[in-house]
Amino acid sequence: MAEPLLSVRDLSVHFERPGGFLTKAQPTVKAVDGVSFDIQPGETLGLVGESGCGKSTIGRAITGVARTRGGTISYATKEGPVVDLAAMPRRERARYFSEIRMVFQDPQSSLNARLRVLDVIGEPLRNFGLSRPAEIKERVADLLDLVGLRPEYLERYPHAFSGGERQRIGIARAIATDPRLLVADEAVSALDVSIRGQIINLLMALKARLGLTYLFISHDLALVQAIADNVVVMYVGALVERGPAAALFANPRHPYTAALMAAVPKPQRGDGRPSHAAIRGEVADPANAPPGCRYHPRCLFATERCRVEVPALRPVGASEVACHHAEHIDLNAAARHAPLETNGANP
Template identity: 50%
Template sequence: MTAPLLEMRRVVKHFPANGGMVRAVDDVSLQVAPGETLGLVGESGCGKSTLARLVMRLFPPSDGSILFDGTDLTTADRAAVAEYRSGLQMVFQDPFASLNPRETIGRILEQPLVVHRRGGRAERRDRVNALLERVGLRPEIAARYPHELSGGQRQRVGIARALILHPRMIVCDEAVSALDVSVRAQVLNLLLELRAELGLAALFISHDLAVVRHMSDRVAVMYLGEVVEQADRDSLWDRPLHPYTRALIAATPSTSPAARRRERLMLQGDLPSPIDPPRGCRFHPRCPLAQPRCREEAPALRRVGATEVACHLA
């Protein structure tokens, strides 16, 4: 069996707030194999973006460990972390806010090469121009500033910046949610092409389950800081076991007759506060199938067939 490229082991991230603790990520374990795309889906506020920032070492976990290519990043020295960051890059949600407005596109793309001491000036310029063409942009765009580009062009620049160091893996945090539908499809297809061409692994984060299904090999579903279900893409879509997953799928527009015949579970109420999560199963206040056991006992993530699910009713 292939060793995972990225492995998260019982990762926890709590933030102090208003005399309590925001339990943003609670005991999450995930793996991403080389060349694989793991989709991470859930409502806003469930902890997806916090998890992405933990992977990128933008802040440390409160507990647990994160390994990249076998190196534990929670205990690694500065040199190991620098090497890790060259091998794992991020595509951010807002393509305008993530680009320095005072720098030209060429300078923005060249900067990671300068920081990591990759090549001379002419070599760096050639690499920038070649990568701009690869993501569907003309090399002369290198002389422009971010405000002179469209949203789709800026996101292509964001993708180019993530690829400039030839990483082994990228993290896409809601990378297309700020784009309109036609541009979104172009960027998604570009990411698929690049993944196949470069053999990239990816953590693809979105609240849109249809987009995650299109992009991913496996899917993990998060709810209020926890992973409640994980399976390969087709198994999760065809046979969802957790009521929350079933509700997310039911809310996804579909022209499939089978999808229209599927029992529709509707979410009730709002996402509870991560400062004071419900006792027992965290989903039980919104679950139409909840039983007394669900209110008292937190379900463990366990394997049921090809799926891992945290539900007493699975």
């Protein structure tokens, strides 16, 4: 296998909540707590898990926005040497963040409404000193073309555009610096369903054309199944399963992965509206994660061992799974009998 473009090892991002004058310090939020995975050049790695599991925090750590508490983020630079972004002084590593860029969920709030499109997309070019001022307009016009927008949009302001167009502007801004890795954090979740497909198609076309690699963060499992090569599943700051997308979706080996998949909306209500099954119980608080396997309070298969012993990630079938009993539990039977709570609402 080729050398990974990015290799994350034992990554931790914790948020301290110190007390104030009259308030006690709150427990540390262990948003990401010892996570490891690789991203191979050219792949789309899907990162899934329920809300609050630490997906965005991983994206922010990789793009240098969140400060890491422990672990390494090894990046194979264009020039060849591998550097640890987590260990580098801020100033030194900053230049690599022209190569690792983020596409955000909400183009409405992620684009500065007071800047013209020319400046929104041109800003990273200026910040990283990648284009001479005289060349920026031409480069931005090319980028607009690349994302399917007309060059006359240059002088307009983001509010003049539809959600889909704004996300195209956000994507143009992300690719302006010729990145190698794009972290797409719920990049289509805020868009109308009718627009999502267009933006996904654009992202996939740009990937092929520009030779990009994606970390694709999403709670939309069907979408991840459609576009990812490999998938990482997170639960409360920890990685519970990782493996090739086809194998993982066909044969999930961790009870949490299976429950997530069972919770995908299905057209099963009598009135024809989609039904949404939720995983039983609540996501645990990352400031107060359960001991042993973090998933044990919600798991149908939990044993005494699960309540005390943290399961290590180990190969099971085609995937790697952090579950003590992965080989011995019948997840298909669980899907048939699991007391999933159906809230009947479209998520």
